[in-house]
Amino acid sequence: MSLKSERRGIHVDQSELLCKKGCGYYGNPAWQGFCSKCWREEYHKARQKQIQEDWELAERLQREEEEAYASSHSTQGAQSLTFSKFEEKKTNEKTRKVITVKKFFSASSRTGTKKVLTGKLREIQDVRTPSPSINRQVSIETDRASKEFIEFLKTYQKPGQDIYKQCKIFLEAMHQKRELSIEEQSECAQDFYQNVAEKLQIRWKVSPEKVEKAMDHIEKYVMTRLYKYVFCPETTEDEKKDLVVQKRIRALHWVTPQMLCVPVNEEIPEVSEMVVKAITGIIEMDSKRVPRDKLACITQCSKHIFNAIKITKNEPASADDFLPTFIYIVLKGNPPRLQSNIQYITRFCNPSRLMTGEDGYYFTNLCCAVAFIEKLDAQSLNLSQEDFDRYMSGQTSPRKQEPENWSPDMCLGVKQMYKNLDLLSQLNERQERIVSEAKKLEKDLIDWTDGIAKEVQDIVEKYPLEIKPKNQPLAAIDSENVENDKLPPPLQPQVYAG
Amino acid sequence: MAAAGSGAGGGGRSFSFKVVLLGEGCVGKTSLVLRYCENKFNDKHITTLQASFLTKKLNIGGKRVNLAIWDTAGQERFHALGPIYYRDSNGAILVYDVTDEDSFQKVKNWVKELRKMLGNEICLCIVGNKIDLEKERHVSVQEAETYAESVGAKHYHTSAKQNKGIEELFLDLCKRMIETAQVDEKARGNGSGQSGTARRGVQIIDDEPQAQSSGGCCSSG
Numbered sequence: 071m072s073l074k075s076e077r078r079g080i081h082v083d084q085s086e087l088l089c090k091k092g093c094g095y096y097g098n099p100a101w102q103g104f105c106s107k108c109w110r111e112e113y114h115k116a117r118q119k120q121i122q123e124d125w126e127l128a129e130r131l132q133r134e135e136e137e138a139y140a141s142s143h144s145t146q147g148a149q150s151l152t153f154s155k156f157e158e159k160k161t162n163e164k165t166r167k168v169i170t171v172k173k174f175f176s177a178s179s180r181t182g183t184k185k186v187l188t189g190k191l192r193e194i195q196d197v198r199t200p201s202p203s204i205n206r207q208v209s210i211e212t213d214r215a216s217k218e219f220i221e222f223l224k225t226y227q228k229p230g231q232d233i234y235k236q237c238k239i240f241l242e243a244m245h246q247k248r249e250l251s252i253e254e255q256s257e258c259a260q261d262f263y264q265n266v267a268e269k270l271q272i273r274w275k276v277s278p279e280k281v282e283k284a285m286d287h288i289e290k291y292v293m294t295r296l297y298k299y300v301f302c303p304e305t306t307e308d309e310k311k312d313l314v315v316q317k318r319i320r321a322l323h324w325v326t327p328q329m330l331c332v333p334v335n336e337e338i339p340e341v342s343e344m345v346v347k348a349i350t351g352i353i354e355m356d357s358k359r360v361p362r363d364k365l366a367c368i369t370q371c372s373k374h375i376f377n378a379i380k381i382t383k384n385e386p387a388s389a390d391d392f393l394p395t396f397i398y399i400v401l402k403g404n405p406p407r408l409q410s411n412i413q414y415i416t417r418f419c420n421p422s423r424l425m426t427g428e429d430g431y432y433f434t435n436l437c438c439a440v441a442f443i444e445k446l447d448a449q450s451l452n453l454s455q456e457d458f459d460r461y462m463s464g465q466t467s468p469r470k471q472e473p474e475n476w477s478p479d480m481c482l483g484v485k486q487m488y489k490n491l492d493l494l495s496q497l498n499e500r501q502e503r504i505v506s507e508a509k510k511l512e513k514d515l516i517d518w519t520d521g522i523a524k525e526v527q528d529i530v531e532k533y534p535l536e537i538k539p540k541n542q543p544l545a546a547i548d549s550e551n552v553e554n555d556k557l558p559p560p561l562q563p564q565v566y567a568g
Numbered sequence: 569m570a571a572a573g574s575g576a577g578g579g580g581r582s583f584s585f586k587v588v589l590l591g592e593g594c595v596g597k598t599s600l601v602l603r604y605c606e607n608k609f610n611d612k613h614i615t616t617l618q619a620s621f622l623t624k625k626l627n628i629g630g631k632r633v634n635l636a637i638w639d640t641a642g643q644e645r646f647h648a649l650g651p652i653y654y655r656d657s658n659g660a661i662l663v664y665d666v667t668d669e670d671s672f673q674k675v676k677n678w679v680k681e682l683r684k685m686l687g688n689e690i691c692l693c694i695v696g697n698k699i700d701l702e703k704e705r706h707v708s709v710q711e712a713e714t715y716a717e718s719v720g721a722k723h724y725h726t727s728a729k730q731n732k733g734i735e736e737l738f739l740d741l742c743k744r745m746i747e748t749a750q751v752d753e754k755a756r757g758n759g760s761g762q763s764g765t766a767r768r769g770v771q772i773i774d775d776e777p778q779a780q781s782s783g784g785c786c787s788s789g
Binding site: 376432437445449450 | 623636640645648652656
């Protein structure tokens, strides 16, 4: 009986092995329980449905796109469509090949021009599927940037035309320099900013305020186009540094506001709301393409921090308050691609903004925060080295409270977790004790064998084995038989007559 | 080119200066700038949200000056970040508390560091704050002034509470920075014929090795 049930545990019921459709053949988990024939049928059906859906989606999107472009700018829209199509084809070389094969089939199976056309549309749609929204946004964003730029330049009349020409030349030059190191490209961009500003001021006699405004627009126009090539380029170690910082911040998850002396009380609802907004702001930085927009995100984040400090302390925040809070926000938010963003801003932002403006101040603080996080040690958090090491290794958490301090409304799960943590640390302790005792035992055993060996050795040395001549003991046997005389005489054989 | 640039501007030339505010916590850095920019002290009606970055527009002898005052975190743990803050600054205000000998020692450290990193390009002001607490003074006037002179800095006595000496401090600093900038410009103008705006660009290119050296300082400290 017991043997039978055991066997059952291993074996699967006969019916489960068969095709789910009940055709009598065996099924296969790889085909979701169908046999090969039924699977092919099922798959084909699903595939047909998918194709149908895709088709509809493609048509719908195409209609929307056409409407959107028709409403904005007819010629430009068409142009950018072909451009974006070209771009996507270039980037998705592999996908395209697959699609072409598919298209080949679909064209042969379907007839009628309309169907071929929609098939083609679907192809475009398919090519886009890896990141449809991003690609679309990019092209629209670039488009909008240039349109705004042209609109803006109209207000500058003649200098405007000159600016446009110079931007075009610069973009062309940057295209040629794509192979060069990022530092050289950055220098090229800085030279460009400087030359344009100078020219506006000296040749066209534009007022400083207007120059500044123009520079902002130029930066936006130029960098929207260049972003793709100069943000976190493969030739640099930016990405590696990003990962290092990200990992570092993750490892520091345990840092509390108290350790950093952050003058912000998150228990006040408004303050915690500000903290959340600040974190959102700093994370949003990565999504912007123009250095100035990225700076604006940092500034926005800083403003929320100031608000949080103001509500908590009811006085204007000084740098003594601001920097620790900013560090805390960066630690809490762990913004993506932090180093890449900092490098990108340093390399391609209009220098006058970065050096003296308010944005520059907050950007500097961000650099400081990152530098602080990278170098952070026990001393900078007023912790002992042991505590710091223990927190870093995750052995314990500073947020952990003793059971007697638990507030009654504390989450049950958290309580359970702390209990488990305690249990684990106890187990860990015991484990360590056992290991150390086992080591001791091992050492004792080794010592013991060594001791015995030594004792034996000593004895052997003390009483060396002497082998005496062989015949000597034999003679001695006889000689030692002193009492032989006392023995009765040997029996004599007696002869009995007959 | 340079002569034409400044000539065209004439009396209406404008300067932008970056001034860093250094000093230990609690010496009254914030009070000092708030008094200067808002003319308020420990006031509940201070309109500004923050006192870490403040600007002030001045007109000195027909020259327009845009002053950007950068406050720095004074806690010891942030000391190593100093170079990131003060690079490219035209002036530094080093504040100590006249009742606190330690804070004066800190100022000495800052001066050493600034001179090492930025040379003589930067205008230094050493400021003894809280002179309203004269009775509790622990740093002698004589000592502070001799020291300031020995390192090529100017010494000022201020009280943010009583609004003493602050206006003079900033005005004096601005004048000195304008002088330095003009001397600098002349030297550059004679040399390479670049105009005032070019200076900034040149500074940016200089920026790279500077950033590296500051990094080195951080790692050693």
